[in-house]
Amino acid sequence: MSELSVLVLHGPNLNLLGTREPEVYGSTTLEGINHSLEKEANRLQVTVSCLQSNHEGNLVDAIHNAVFKHRGIVINAGAYTHTSVAIRDAIAGVGIPTVEVHLSNIYRREQFRHHSFIAPVVIGQISGFGSNSYILGLQALVTYLRTEA
Ligand code: DQA
Secondary structure, eight states, rough: OOOOEEEEEEEEGGGOOOOOOHHHHOOOOHHHHHHHHHHHHHHHHHHEEEOOOOOHHHHHHHHHHHHTTTEEEEOOOOGGGTTHHHHHHHHHHOOOOEEEESSSSSGSSSSGOOOOOGGGSSSSSEEESSTTHHHHHHHHHHHHHHOOO
């Protein structure tokens, strides 16, 4: 493991990427996104571990388990972004610098997607750049960890 390890968390329904509403989320599969993240991590000389779950508690557990293992988290919490106090509290509780990402621009979509429970406890949010949101999120997190943390 490199000196800087990052956990990438994908929330519910993101396992369907590639076929799920491609006009909204693009045609890149989750495997494709993880592959691009690994390539970028290699370029940045960091390590990424990617995990997808459709279950809120699994995401909470993964955040807890990141303590002492990972220096930062990139999370696309999917629909839990708009509903989960538990994920927000987990991020706040562990205090690991976290970047929130979304494929779509959640502010250009339905009203119920405009609120993120997670936004107040993360360093920042990247929303609307398709699969590139993850790459931008990783770059922003690594820069933050190397310069400000
Ligand atoms: C999403 C946006 C959410 O509103 C939605 O529920 C998702 C994906 C995105 O990446 O654009 O599942 O997080």
